Amino acid sequence: MLNISLQKTWKEFGLDVAFEIPRGKVTALFGPSGAGKSSILRIISGLETADGGIILHGREVWFDDKQKIHLPPQQRSIGFVFQDFALFPHLTVERNVAYGIKEKRRLNELKDLISLVGLSGYERYYPAQLSGGQKQRVALIRALARKPDLLLLDEPLSALDWETRRQLQEDLKKIIKQLHVTTLYVTHDVTEVYKLADYVVVLESGRVVKKGTPEEVFLGKKLSTRIQIVGKVVSIESDSIMAAVTVMHDDQYFKTLIDTEEVDRLNLKVGDDVVIGAKSSDVILFKALTQS
Amino acid sequence: MNFATPLLLSLKLSLVTMILLFIAGIPFAYWLVFSRMRWKFLVESVVALPLVLPPTVLGFYLLMIVGGNSFMGRWYASAFNKTLAFSFEGLVLGSFIYSLPFAVQPFQTAFAGVDRKLLEASWSLGRSHLYTFFSVILPLSRQGIITGCVLSFAHTLGEFGVVLMIGGNIPGITKVASVAIYDEVQSLNYGSANIYSAILLSFSFIILAVVYFINRRFIRTI
Numbered sequence: 001m002l003n004i005s006l007q008k009t010w011k012e013f014g015l016d017v018a019f020e021i022p023r024g025k026v027t028a029l030f031g032p033s034g035a036g037k038s039s040i041l042r043i044i045s046g047l048e049t050a051d052g053g054i055i056l057h058g059r060e061v062w063f064d065d066k067q068k069i070h071l072p073p074q075q076r077s078i079g080f081v082f083q084d085f086a087l088f089p090h091l092t093v094e095r096n097v098a099y100g101i102k103e104k105r106r107l108n109e110l111k112d113l114i115s116l117v118g119l120s121g122y123e124r125y126y127p128a129q130l131s132g133g134q135k136q137r138v139a140l141i142r143a144l145a146r147k148p149d150l151l152l153l154d155e156p157l158s159a160l161d162w163e164t165r166r167q168l169q170e171d172l173k174k175i176i177k178q179l180h181v182t183t184l185y186v187t188h189d190v191t192e193v194y195k196l197a198d199y200v201v202v203l204e205s206g207r208v209v210k211k212g213t214p215e216e217v218f219l220g221k222k223l224s225t226r227i228q229i230v231g232k233v234v235s236i237e238s239d240s241i242m243a244a245v246t247v248m249h250d251d252q253y254f255k256t257l258i259d260t261e262e263v264d265r266l267n268l269k270v271g272d273d274v275v276i277g278a279k280s281s282d283v284i285l286f287k288a289l290t291q292s
Numbered sequence: 293m294n295f296a297t298p299l300l301l302s303l304k305l306s307l308v309t310m311i312l313l314f315i316a317g318i319p320f321a322y323w324l325v326f327s328r329m330r331w332k333f334l335v336e337s338v339v340a341l342p343l344v345l346p347p348t349v350l351g352f353y354l355l356m357i358v359g360g361n362s363f364m365g366r367w368y369a370s371a372f373n374k375t376l377a378f379s380f381e382g383l384v385l386g387s388f389i390y391s392l393p394f395a396v397q398p399f400q401t402a403f404a405g406v407d408r409k410l411l412e413a414s415w416s417l418g419r420s421h422l423y424t425f426f427s428v429i430l431p432l433s434r435q436g437i438i439t440g441c442v443l444s445f446a447h448t449l450g451e452f453g454v455v456l457m458i459g460g461n462i463p464g465i466t467k468v469a470s471v472a473i474y475d476e477v478q479s480l481n482y483g484s485a486n487i488y489s490a491i492l493l494s495f496s497f498i499i500l501a502v503v504y505f506i507n508r509r510f511i512r513t514i
Binding site: 045046047072073074078079080083084086087088089090097100102142143146 | 407409410412413414415416417418419420427428431432
């Protein structure tokens with residue numbers, strides 16, 4: 001468990017947050033860009049310093065402005081995955097992954113790690129020869145190779161295309177669960193939060209506005225940039241992947257497409273009352289023609 | 293005096309200067325790139341001075357500093373039992389300072405060009421600044437380091453003013469090729485002046501061609 005409380009002021013922006021990162025769980029740090037997510041991650045890693053506050057990792061003090069303690073990143077047991085991968089271009093996949101391993105005898109774990117992300121056979125490739133998704137996989141196992149207590153991911157999928165991102169979400173989930181590593185995941189993508197996180201901290205302009213499980217945080221949330229419609233399910237047409245759910249609200253029908261998995265999880269049936277929530281960032285409005 | 297002596301002396305001076313600049317220039321350039329000292333720009337200006345100063349000005353002040361009447365000159369004389377001015381060591385000192393920007397600036401550019409994210413990645417993987425320097429910064433700066441070394445070598449080979457001021461014209465000790473050319477012209481020996489000049493010219497051309505070739509190759513591989 002990590003206890004975090006931080007204050008930092010820049011010229012036009014201030015950060016003042018306090019939250020916990022539960023042990024062995026995936027915590028998402030969610031918010032729009034410019035909310036201060038990445039800065040928090042960098043401060044926790046020790047790459048940046050806060051003006052005030054405290055970072056406790058169990059009984060270990062990583063940062064405390066009152067005691068004047070500021071451990072450098074080298075002394076914090078962290079793995080940092082950068083948005084743009086930050087692989088060493090002059091080192092092969094194998095040597096990139098081995099970079100943080102200090103004990104010689106642990107070098108034979110390399111093969112397992114590389115195969116864990118399906119990159120066996122790529123050991124001697126250079127980063128420039130890999131696709132974006134492969135690069136991010138290398139970056140992930142490089143960060144995990146030194147067995148960090150805390151894995152920090154800074155929007156790790158945002159530089160990838162949609163298809164690769166979906167595939168990597170699954171892989172990330174599998175690997176993080178398998179290694180049981182405490183993770184802090186920065187993202188501005190709600191689906192990633194739902195897919196990966198056990199716990200979410202919502203950030204807006206440098207403040208924590210909400211925290212809890214993804215369901216607690218997102219259901220019933222009334223942000224002005226969202227559409228929410230309450231209605232009754234009148235039909236469900238599903239195949240193995242997607243389901244078309246028709247919802248009636250007043251006299252109008254809304255047809256939506258969701259994962260079949262989700263329908264099963266909610267045990268959704270015709271006649272259920274539901275809330276349709278959607279981001280309304282890209283909508284077209286028409287002025288209705290009134291008959292005179 | 294052997295005809296080849298000034299040429300060999302020039303090569304020896306260039307080589308020694310280059311090695312010293314490599315050893316001292318790399319940590320110095322690192323400091324210039326990564327230090328947050330407020331007055332760093334003053335140090336940078338001093339390093340760049342040889343680029344704009346007439347070599348005679350630099351040579352004159354060096355002579356004042358290391359000459360027999362100065363504090364440093366007297367200290368050196370008592371420690372090593374010879375003068376620093378008008379000696380090979382004096383030439384090395386002069387060349388070192390004169391060629392400093394030609395080594396340090398390419399090093400500096402190369403170090404500063406390494407993506408900061410890579411350094412942060414290295415630190416976050418538990419590696420010290422020193423380890424990061426040798427494993428990330430140095431290999432990724434290879435091109436700039438080679439350029440700095442070759443340029444400082446070539447620049448030392450071609451220097452004249454500083455060498456003449458601080459070293460004089462002592463055959464076999466301080467009379468390098470560039471000074472020899474001047475000497476031959478003064479004695480109206482245009483033939484030997486021509487040979488020295490032709491050798492220096494072709495040598496400089498070859499060195500520069502090598503630098504450009506290496507840079508081209510690196511650009512292609514990246």
